[in-house]
Amino acid sequence: MTGCSTVATSAKVDGAEVSHEATPPAIVIKQVNVVTMTEANSVLRNANVVIDGTTITAINGPIPAGAKVIDGQGKWLMPGLIDMHVHNLVEGSVGNNYPTKGASIYFDNQDVMLLYVATGVTTAFELSGRVEHFGQRNQIVKGEVIGPRIALAALIDGRNSNRTASTPEQGRQAVRTAKGDGYEFIKVYSRLNQDTYHAIIDEAQKQDLKVVGHLPGAFKGETEQAFVPHFGLVAHAEEFSKQTDDYSAASAQHFAEMTKANGTWVIPNLSNLERITAQAKSLDAVRDLPSLPYVHPLMQDKWLTANQYHEGTSPKRVAYFESLVDFHVKLVKAFKAAGVPMLAGTDAGTSGIVWGYALHDELALLVDAGLTTEEALAAATRDAAKWLEIEDKIGTVEEGKFADLILLNSNPLDDITNTQDIAGVFFNGRWVDRATIDSMLAELAKKNAANIGKDAFLWSKIGER
Ligand SMILES: [Zn+2]
Incomplete structure (x- = not known):
């Protein structure tokens, strides 16, 4: 220390x-x-x-x-609120989203967790779990650090990942390894091929691990093939917009029906694209964040000097992001009409998305998109607890x-x-x-x-x- x-x-x-x-x-x-x-x-x-x-x-x-x-x-x-999609900084490493030149960077776990404390986020779902996150969680459990309950998902991708799988057998083995390592959930990621993706989900069911994740690019044009039993939760609405070039209400309805039929839940994550769009327009979207002073200085610097959404930006790119923002609102309306359960999540840790604070942005955007205040609150409390299968412990008063x-x-x-x-x-x-x-x-x-x-x-x- x-x-x-x-x-x-x-x-x-x-x-x-x-x-x-x-x-x-x-x-x-x-x-x-x-x-x-x-x-x-x-x-x-x-x-x-x-x-x-x-x-x-x-x-x-x-x-x-x-x-x-x-x-x-x-x-x-x-x-207390539940953020169903976070990426936490952690003492011990910078993490998958932030490759470094071998430098070891010190993150104080209490500083990291303070942002959740300040915003009433009492449970967070880490969707890119690493071994260091177990240590972070243990510190919280022991009361050394005040912070949220943390659920950990192991991310499996087709390449360039801590857990890479490019064949069904590798996929199954990655699930077994994650189970052995102590993860409670599996996250499927964008670059899995179809057969490996299916094998991972099947193995996760055998290992009693629920599955959250992306819709891999390999399914574009045949998205229904990704909706197999035990695929439990889509990590962003963006996953749907990456599967199609048709951003109409009819397209949103088609996706909603497919999702409903499979019993899959969705994290709309409207705040993510709203933030990305704002950063593509101007870095003032980062500079003006009232919560920026609480962000670790290395991340402040990265978000302002190496911002992946702002570098090489163009009016065309901004217009594209704006079309996604618009389509995601259509998706939320379609999910609501079809009865697809929605949960609140932020992708906190991505550029310009501040842990804890972003969840309040998400709640407001869900209401703007047509949820009642009660529905938005349920998405961040009772219903999120239900998906995590801890509704007997948290999520209601x-x-x-x-x-x-x-x-x-x-x-x-x-x-x-x-x-x-x-x-x-x-x-x-x-x-x-x-x-x-x-x-x-x-x-x-x-x-x-x-x-x-x-x-x-x-x-x-x-x-x-
Ligand atoms: Zn994420």
């Missing part, structure tokens, strides 16, 4: 708000409005919610003596569930942007209030600012082009 800030930031959380004593007192949030996000979507007015340890132990039940009181009057309690919660100053059902109006968050029962979040963010911004421009944080010195 070389980072002093892990200690500093943890000490702040520990000292100010969180106790490491064996039996910390229970917490009661008094007189709070609860957006339960149960199927019935019941909203409880002026309820008392008791959190003991990691769990919601009572709603309007007895309040344990000595419980710490949080005043919930006029506030709204909802389940109910007795017996883990206390992964956001306390808001205003009602997110009235206006989806109210999810950003955070008074405090509970991560696995640990309460972090607004003042603590703000001071941790300020400290991180200061540290990042001090490092910007130093050689060790310049992409031109570190990254491969």
Whole structure:
């Protein structure tokens, strides 16, 4: 460990708000409005919610003596958010998206996870898992780092990947290896050939691993061949737009019917293309991000000096991205009409897509595209938990569930942007209030600012082009 800030930031959380004593007192949030996000979507007015340890132990039940009181009057309690598509920086490596010239770069896991804490993202689905992510997750589980629950998918691609498979037998073996390595999910990627893709999905079913992923380019023109049993979740709406040149509503409907018939769910990921388009137009889309100061300085530099969406940009490319943005809205409308379940995900970690913050952009875009606020919230809570098969543990505010919660100053059902109006968050029962979040963010911004421009944080010195 070389980072002093892990200690500093943890000490702040520990000292100010969180106790490491064996039996910390229970917490009661008094007189709070609860957006339960149960199927019935019941909203409880002026309820008392008791959190003991990691769990919601009572709603309007007895309040344990000595419980710490949080005043919930006029506030709204909802389940913590789930981002179903992230790529996390992690202590130990830069990662597949960021090939480097062999340099080892230090990422402080608490700094990385703070962005989720600040935005109420209490669960994240890592779609390009590496061994370092297990260490990161273990730090969170042990309470050394405050951060979300993390589900890990192993990515298998046809070439240039940590897990490469170009024959069905290699595909099956890659799945078995991922299972042995401890991954819970398989991600299929763009350059798999058809037979290998099918073998991977079949083997994943045998190994009881759900499958998420891309629609490989090999299926273009015969997309229905990719929709086989056990292909569970499409990682972006973009996967559909890459399968066709027809961006009509009828084309969207065709894809929606195919997806529905196979029982596959979809992460629209509207924010991804919206961000990509904005960056293709101007790097101001990065410079103006209010959350940019919290992004690791090496990534800030990469996004501004080696931005793959902006380099070589042209009006033609911008127009193409704009046509995708438009088609993805059509897809969301078609999925909704066809009854295809949609989940919220961001591709956080891609240029200009900031961990945690991007999920709030995604929610707003889903509502703009025609989802109700309740549907958008379900996509980032109850339904996401369902796909991950942890709906008995998280995703709603109910007795017996883990206390992964956001306390808001205003009602997110009235206006989806109210999810950003955070008074405090509970991560696995640990309460972090607004003042603590703000001071941790300020400290991180200061540290990042001090490092910007130093050689060790310049992409031109570190990254491969
Ligand atoms: Zn991704």
